Amino acid sequence: MRPRDADKERVIKRKAIEMIVKHGFDGLSMHKLAKAAGVSPATIYIYFNDRDDLIIQTGLEEELKMFDATLKGFDASMSFEEGMRVQWMNRAYYFLENPDQMNFMEQLKHSPYHHEIGSQVKSNFSKLMSQFVHKAIDNKELVPLPIEVFWAISFAPLYQLVKFHINKKGITGSPYVLDAQSIHLALSIVLKGLKPTIQ
């Protein structure tokens, strides 16, 4: 028996991400992908059932890598502020170092494929996050709020800043580069909003 070439699957996925980032889902054709990956079109169908499966599998793998990076050094028992800092920095560095993967995941999240990637990974992650949030609320380190409101306020701003950076354009359309100072400033403002006021 002949074994599968693990490299081949990796190259196919990576090239698929590159094509989607450059030309959108429209621009991902199996013929072009095969050429870019240096394989026959038929070879792709050894590793994936069809085009949709390729996209979804690639999305799931990237999601897993992203969560792994996010949770490096994180522990649900951390103080609220420290846990937030770890997650912000993990995310910021991962996104800035992997702009294509970030861009691909954002396209995926805003496409109809979104509904098909409700994974085990995501479920485990949100449980951990839920623990972290409820503990922080109980400890009066965080104002009481629904988990979705917490998420939106905590992380949506970071994602938005990174998107400005990756697009190289700010809100006015002029060139934009995200620096460490802005990340820390944004985080401190978010934390100020989220922490209960001392009476």
Next chain:
Amino acid sequence: MRPRDADKERVIKRKAIEMIVKHGFDGLSMHKLAKAAGVSPATIYIYFNDRDDLIIQTGLEEELKMFDATLKGFDASMSFEEGMRVQWMNRAYYFLENPDQMNFMEQLKHSPYHHEIGSQVKSNFSKLMSQFVHKAIDNKELVPLPIEVFWAISFAPLYQLVKFHINKKGITGSPYVLDAQSIHLALSIVLKGLKPTIQ
């Protein structure tokens, strides 16, 4: 001379949005769009140069409508808190009442078309916003920050909450409905973070 049917262009754009929301940019074919809009494929090319032009023109029109709705009752001379409240509520209601348009614009923003819709509208809007922000900083109603950091903290959370609502799924994957209470809670937290602390 025979005049153009203004309805026809509107129907084509609306159906294009519906198809993109349901099936992504992949799912927008000129043949299917023609059928859905009740016209011949060739008719679409009377109103638009090609498929890309159709998408971009539709995006520009929606952007204009969105900014109009956003700025209803807004004035750059308002107090920071009141201006923020007006914009949050305008946006929230417009998005919740026009989920397809919101979804379409979000797909567009995260696609490669993004680079092609740097419009006059957007430029005017960001100038107005810039005035509002700098005035608020001068008046010590707002901590000093780059406009992109302001934007990310101010509005990204609202967009995220609306997306949860439109997808009918929260961060955990369970059903989610956004209510007025959560909008106000989120806004108050954002404002708390953005306002300078009184010493």
Next chain:
DNA sequence: CATTAGTAAGTGAACGTTCGTTCATTTAAG
């Protein structure tokens, strides 16, 4: 007011191309 000439809107069929996928065959590793 009725008729007509002119013009752009609107059409269905057709174009060549590219699409996703499969198949008969070859290649290479256990």
Next chain:
DNA sequence: CTTAAATGAACGAACGTTCACTTACTAATG
């Protein structure tokens, strides 16, 4: 020797776009 990986050619379907043609509205004409 066996078996699955890997292939290039080929499939029908669908794609974006165009073209020769008809329709319907405007405006000039009498």
